[in-house]
Amino acid sequence: MSELVPDGWKSFRLGDVAEEISDRVDNPSKSGYDRFVGLDHLDSGELTVRRWGSTADLLSAMKLFKSGDILIGRRNAYLKRASKAEFDGVCSGDAYVVREKPGTIAGGLLPIILNSDSFWDYTIAHASGTMSKRAKWRDLVEYTFLLPSPEEQHRIATTLWAAEDCIVKGERFVAAAERAKQVLMGELFSKGIGHTEFQQVKGFGIVPKGWNVHLLSEVSSVKTGPFGAQLHQKDYVDIGSPIITVEHLGDISVLHENLPLVSDHDKKRLSQYILNEGDIVFSRVGSIDRNCLITSKEAGWLFSGRLLRVRFDKEKVISTYLNSYFNFEPFKQRVRNVAVGGTMPCLNTKLLSDIRIPLPPLPEQRHIAGILTRCDEMIAAARANVAAAKALKMKMINEMMSAE
Numbered sequence: 001m002s003e004l005v006p007d008g009w010k011s012f013r014l015g016d017v018a019e020e021i022s023d024r025v026d027n028p029s030k031s032g033y034d035r036f037v038g039l040d041h042l043d044s045g046e047l048t049v050r051r052w053g054s055t056a057d058l059l060s061a062m063k064l065f066k067s068g069d070i071l072i073g074r075r076n077a078y079l080k081r082a083s084k085a086e087f088d089g090v091c092s093g094d095a096y097v098v099r100e101k102p103g104t105i106a107g108g109l110l111p112i113i114l115n116s117d118s119f120w121d122y123t124i125a126h127a128s129g130t131m132s133k134r135a136k137w138r139d140l141v142e143y144t145f146l147l148p149s150p151e152e153q154h155r156i157a158t159t160l161w162a163a164e165d166c167i168v169k170g171e172r173f174v175a176a177a178e179r180a181k182q183v184l185m186g187e188l189f190s191k192g193i194g195h196t197e198f199q200q201v202k203g204f205g206i207v208p209k210g211w212n213v214h215l216l217s218e219v220s221s222v223k224t225g226p227f228g229a230q231l232h233q234k235d236y237v238d239i240g241s242p243i244i245t246v247e248h249l250g251d252i253s254v255l256h257e258n259l260p261l262v263s264d265h266d267k268k269r270l271s272q273y274i275l276n277e278g279d280i281v282f283s284r285v286g287s288i289d290r291n292c293l294i295t296s297k298e299a300g301w302l303f304s305g306r307l308l309r310v311r312f313d314k315e316k317v318i319s320t321y322l323n324s325y326f327n328f329e330p331f332k333q334r335v336r337n338v339a340v341g342g343t344m345p346c347l348n349t350k351l352l353s354d355i356r357i358p359l360p361p362l363p364e365q366r367h368i369a370g371i372l373t374r375c376d377e378m379i380a381a382a383r384a385n386v387a388a389a390k391a392l393k394m395k396m397i398n399e400m401m402s403a404e
Contacts, residue, residue, distance in 0.1 A: 008152070009148050010146065012105070015142065018098050018101060020099075020137050021097040021098070022097070023097075024061055025061060035088075035089035037052045037089055037090075037095070038053065039073050039094050041053065042081035042095070044080045045115060048084050048086055049071065064097070070097075070100075070110060070114060071083055071095045077127045077134075080120045082119075098114070109156065112400075117394075126139040167390055203356070210360070212358075216355050216356070220322070220353075222310050222352050222353045223349065224349055225273055225306065225308070226305050231243075231270065231305065235262055236262065246290070246304070254295075275298060275300070275309065279311050280309070282307060283306065288336065288339050322357070338352075
């Protein structure tokens with residue numbers, strides 16, 4: 001850090017304003033603390049802990065933290081995890097429990113300092129180890145930073161915590177909208193639109209009269225992507241045709257970043273795996289209930305061996321209807337139920353093809369799909385707003401914590 005300190009600013013060490021807490025809980029399941037925070041529960045850039053697990057099944061000793069303490073992920077520092085807990089609980093030994101020293105800086109400012117790029121650049125530079133680099137507290141306490149007057153510190157903290165509150169409310173809206181969408185789907189896929197008469201379909205349930213229930217294989221074809229012998233990572237090129245992998249299945253659409261590419265020669269060789277607009281790609285290994293509809297933007301691309309391609313009969317099914325039904329939680333649960341394997345669930349063409357789906361007449365399919373597409377668009381817009389707010393918050397943290 002430069003020796004030049006702007007007027008009104010002072011230099012601090014992290015050790016001047018914060019201390020590590022190392023209180024131990026030997027039997028977490030009987031400790032009276034219900035919440036457990038592991039490193040997987042900490043998210044990059046989040047000022048507060050949003051997720052946690054239960055202490056019920058914990059067998060080994062953990063660290064104790066109190067409401068107001070900050071948990072810093074000491075392993076894999078590049079993930080940049082430091083969040084304030086707003087409840088008491090226990091955490092993994094791979095997290096530092098850090099407590100603000102009263103009266104040293106403005107209240108609420110410490111989590112902001114610990115989420116700045118400057119802090120994480122320092123932490124990553126001082127992390128040690130080979131397979132999983134860890135930051136040592138003796139190094140972190142030497143992190144040096146500048147702060148303005150106490151009044152200005154308070155203004156910074158108030159502004160950034162107000163931004164965090166907006167983000168939390170935005171995330172709650174998205175979660176509530178997702179729940180409301182599932183309720184709406186339950187109504188649409190069981191009662192349809194405007195029906196007063198219903199029928200019981202053996203082995204499936206109640207659907208409106210005039211609807212049919214089909215095996216997926218009766219209205220579509222399901223194909224597995226190319227196996228390893230047909231396509232290797234060494235076949236990827238810098239310029240060519242994209243391949244969609246499991247990692248590129250987003251919430252409602254295919255992610256277009258960092259797609260592997262194959263040459264025109266390999267694309268011709270693998271032509272049976274080319275995607276058409278309206279196809280649906282479905283994860284078949286691991287997270288087996290993820291799917292995306294192929295749009296005109298992805299038409300002509302290929303799909304990888306860990307995906308299934310569903311190509312429907314256009315005279316029987318509207319693609320957007322089928323894609324919406326694939327995102328219906330009871331359908332996802334049926335997929336999980338038929339999957340084989342333990343730690344790594346797996347689907348194949350037959351398992352997916354033998355699942356039954358309700359099909360209204362085409363005009364009603366189109367109507368239902370239109371309603372749900374508008375819901376997806378609203379939720380996607382809300383997600384985008386949250387993402388933009390998070391990016392703005394991080395920009396504000398770095399600018400407000402800079403003395404330049």
